[in-house]
Amino acid sequence: MTELLLGQVLSFAADPFEAGPEAARLDAALVIEAGRIVAVGAADGLRRAWPQARVTDYGRDLISAGFIDAHAHYPQTAIIASWGKRLIDWLNSYTFPEEMRFADPAYAAEVAGRYLDLTLANGTTSVCSYCTIHPASVDALMSEAQARGQRIWAGKTCMDRNAPEGLRDTAQSAHDDSAALLAKWHGVDRLSYVITPRFSPTSTPEQLEALGALWAANPSCLMQTHLSEQLDEIDWVKGLYPNARDYLDTYEAHGLLGRGGLYGHAIHLEPREKARLAEVDASLIHCPTSNTFIGSGLFDIGGLKAAGHRVGLATDTGGGSSFSMLRTMAAAYEIGQLRGRALHPAELWWLATQGSARSLLADDRIGNIAPGMEADLVVIDLGSTPAIAQATTRAETIWQALFPTIMLGDDRAIRAVWINGTPRG
Numbered sequence: 001m002t003e004l005l006l007g008q009v010l011s012f013a014a015d016p017f018e019a020g021p022e023a024a025r026l027d028a029a030l031v032i033e034a035g036r037i038v039a040v041g042a043a044d045g046l047r048r049a050w051p052q053a054r055v056t057d058y059g060r061d062l063i064s065a066g067f068i069d070a071h072a073h074y075p076q077t078a079i080i081a082s083w084g085k086r087l088i089d090w091l092n093s094y095t096f097p098e099e100m101r102f103a104d105p106a107y108a109a110e111v112a113g114r115y116l117d118l119t120l121a122n123g124t125t126s127v128c129s130y131c132t133i134h135p136a137s138v139d140a141l142m143s144e145a146q147a148r149g150q151r152i153w154a155g156k157t158c159m160d161r162n163a164p165e166g167l168r169d170t171a172q173s174a175h176d177d178s179a180a181l182l183a184k185w186h187g188v189d190r191l192s193y194v195i196t197p198r199f200s201p202t203s204t205p206e207q208l209e210a211l212g213a214l215w216a217a218n219p220s221c222l223m224q225t226h227l228s229e230q231l232d233e234i235d236w237v238k239g240l241y242p243n244a245r246d247y248l249d250t251y252e253a254h255g256l257l258g259r260g261g262l263y264g265h266a267i268h269l270e271p272r273e274k275a276r277l278a279e280v281d282a283s284l285i286h287c288p289t290s291n292t293f294i295g296s297g298l299f300d301i302g303g304l305k306a307a308g309h310r311v312g313l314a315t316d317t318g319g320g321s322s323f324s325m326l327r328t329m330a331a332a333y334e335i336g337q338l339r340g341r342a343l344h345p346a347e348l349w350w351l352a353t354q355g356s357a358r359s360l361l362a363d364d365r366i367g368n369i370a371p372g373m374e375a376d377l378v379v380i381d382l383g384s385t386p387a388i389a390q391a392t393t394r395a396e397t398i399w400q401a402l403f404p405t406i407m408l409g410d411d412r413a414i415r416a417v418w419i420n421g422t423p424r425g
């Protein structure tokens, strides 16, 4: 079935951080065949070229690439919005007890389904998620995503110290379990396995070394971890790795720094760390609602983008306080303001789509609307609540029409989601 969608079709010809808002394009229609976008352009021309297509007319709604959440912890779905702790206390008080429950595969399956339903309702078509130390927690998310036809990335979280009994593996079992999951899921349908040491404090050097070797043996995999999120955490890392030059060096020394490495948070970076991350073309993942919610600090989006870093945007569920990438863009805007850089709506939207796709080395497949791209789409109602509708009445540009939805929008703004060329729900 050929599908022809009409609406305000937003795409990017370049990175607006480099090319300005003019990097964005607005068209009136797109055509989908066999799960892929085959044409973007004027409505009349595409109607004439595909007279047999089924037409869905979204009117004034915005049609965009689906949102891509480049760093999430699906097992923390049920503990989102837990009160009053900072990172290390928050992990011990809320996160680890909840992650322990994933020893039960039935619970893992239930939360995985709930998580993907919640994120899809918020217009997120792809995620890159941590699981728990339990291999069945990976099977649960992969199976649920496979059933929905989604392109996702996920991996078993590895921890062999500084975590409670029941939530620890070993260097050897982390390597072997990860290798088995990788063989089972990586490249199956739209699923990708991600090698996932949680962060340096919960891994021994031996475990980091084993996972570095696994990554070297499987270079088509991404590797995800956390870096320099809170100052207490950085002090802890210095105590645990006295010979390391800095936090990044704990990864670098064990084969865990490179292109395809995703470093969550990356707030309090030393000059050497920034230089090395740029040199190897690693990805920094900005998690703004988490950074304010857990009190971590202000990511330097302006400086890091200007220095050429690959930057993705993410919720960091459930350290982050929302499943919504709209709310996440709003928080990125607010953090930008506190750092003296008002991000343009084109930059925010690009981060939540193509920026995240680039951080996952997947921008040749998802994150934009262009011929050849996979048809993962979100359709946005630009007047989804009375507050938003009244704020857009005098809008003269697409950005003035869109910014109130970025700042005030939630799942009510999501008119429709398409996955791999198929409308959902």
Ligand code: GUN
Binding pocket: 073, 087, 091, 095, 198, 199, 226, 229, 290, 294, 316, 319, 320
């Ligand atoms: N650092 C290590 N683990 C986590 C986690 O689960 N959430 C956040 N925000 N930071 C972490």
Ligand code: ZN
Binding pocket: 071, 072, 073, 226, 264, 316, 319
């Ligand atoms: Zn995280």
